[in-house]
Amino acid sequence: MAEIKKIGVFTSGGDAPGMNAAIRAVVRSALYYNLQVAGIRRGYEGMISGDIFNMDRKSVANIIQRGGTILKTARSDQFRTPEGRKIAYEQLKANGIDALVAIGGDGTFTGARIFGHEYDIPVLGLPGTIDNDLLGTDFTIGYDTAINTVVDAVDKIRDTAESHDRLFIVEVMGRDCGLIALRTGIAAGAEAILIPESKTDLNALYERLEKGRKDKSSKIVMVAESGEAGDAFEIGRQIKERYPQYDTRISILGHIQRGGRPSCMDRVLASRIGVAAVEGLLAGRRNEMVGIISNELAYTPFEHAIKHNIEINDNFLKIVEILSL
Numbered sequence: 001m002a003e004i005k006k007i008g009v010f011t012s013g014g015d016a017p018g019m020n021a022a023i024r025a026v027v028r029s030a031l032y033y034n035l036q037v038a039g040i041r042r043g044y045e046g047m048i049s050g051d052i053f054n055m056d057r058k059s060v061a062n063i064i065q066r067g068g069t070i071l072k073t074a075r076s077d078q079f080r081t082p083e084g085r086k087i088a089y090e091q092l093k094a095n096g097i098d099a100l101v102a103i104g105g106d107g108t109f110t111g112a113r114i115f116g117h118e119y120d121i122p123v124l125g126l127p128g129t130i131d132n133d134l135l136g137t138d139f140t141i142g143y144d145t146a147i148n149t150v151v152d153a154v155d156k157i158r159d160t161a162e163s164h165d166r167l168f169i170v171e172v173m174g175r176d177c178g179l180i181a182l183r184t185g186i187a188a189g190a191e192a193i194l195i196p197e198s199k200t201d202l203n204a205l206y207e208r209l210e211k212g213r214k215d216k217s218s219k220i221v222m223v224a225e226s227g228e229a230g231d232a233f234e235i236g237r238q239i240k241e242r243y244p245q246y247d248t249r250i251s252i253l254g255h256i257q258r259g260g261r262p263s264c265m266d267r268v269l270a271s272r273i274g275v276a277a278v279e280g281l282l283a284g285r286r287n288e289m290v291g292i293i294s295n296e297l298a299y300t301p302f303e304h305a306i307k308h309n310i311e312i313n314d315n316f317l318k319i320v321e322i323l324s325l
């Protein structure tokens, strides 16, 4: 195995609060171990176009508290092609990069895995996505901040819902994963939660609404995007049709969920696994995602981390039912 002298770091896919803390951790720990480090802008796009620059300890000063990513991010169609990946590899070689730290989600690691098999370059991944849709870590960087943003927003919606005696359908992000909806629904005291992992039974939702206490002045139904019953507008349309007596409103929280200052939990997670990524590369690890499981560092092969059967704790849904009385 060739000696590692220069690590390239990049962020890819949707941005997530805490990505900057992760970049900082990778850069500072690489320098600590006397390695050079280069930033690659806009993920795989920048790798292909050669948008690569050397970083020093000052390049990451004053960023741990900032949302977004100073390296910018992108979704790259060209990297999905063998030709695009060949150019990316040539650019890395031209810049003297001999190992990579990829910060992103399941898509980013799918690409990294293919790249790591096609070319002899060690790649480790840091889970950076608000969706929490990866195996091999209890939480992904950005999830904690995002769920706190959602809870803050739904608390505000509750104020106005309460004042107007309204039912709100609140749609949150998560791609094909209901973990944002599940936790925030419990934390915000939702009447019901609809997530892609459990069959969306609108009849069960109707039953819940009918059985519920009649004197409740506000009701919140949390909906994860991409559910089989359709988006919040479709569910809202059906509820309005069935219960014209309810004053129903729909709120799509959207991209506010991806922004903002990272929480303490996200900063600490990013810092811990950022250091572990550099140490892992130096120890000869490759094609793995670094995460934390039960407070212990864990290295999980990409192919396992990106598996899409994230288990949902059924007990969480039961808790919502019990507590929504």
Ligand SMILES: Nc1ncnc2c1ncn2[C@@H]1O[C@H](COP(=O)(O)OP(=O)(O)OP(=O)(O)O)[C@@H](O)[C@H]1O
Pocket: 012, 013, 014, 015, 044, 074, 075, 076, 077, 079, 080, 081, 104, 105, 106, 107, 108, 109, 110, 111, 112, 114, 128, 129, 130, 131, 175
């Ligand atoms: N099968 C693949 N082959 C090569 N590259 C891929 C593949 N799948 C994804 N990628 C690369 O990874 C990039 C990021 O993937 P994606 O857009 O799914 O975001 P992500 O990393 O899952 O993050 P998030 O879900 O948080 O937005 C894609 O734009 C593409 O460049």
Ligand SMILES: O=P(O)(O)OC[C@H]1O[C@](O)(CO)[C@@H](O)[C@@H]1O
Pocket: 014, 105, 129, 130, 131, 173, 174, 175, 225, 258
């Ligand atoms: O960046 P875009 O295209 O708005 O993507 C939105 C998607 O990205 C995420 O915010 C992060 O993966 C998902 O929750 C959502 O489905």
Ligand SMILES: [Mg+2]
Pocket: 013, 105, 106, 107, 129, 131, 175
């Ligand atoms: Mg993803």
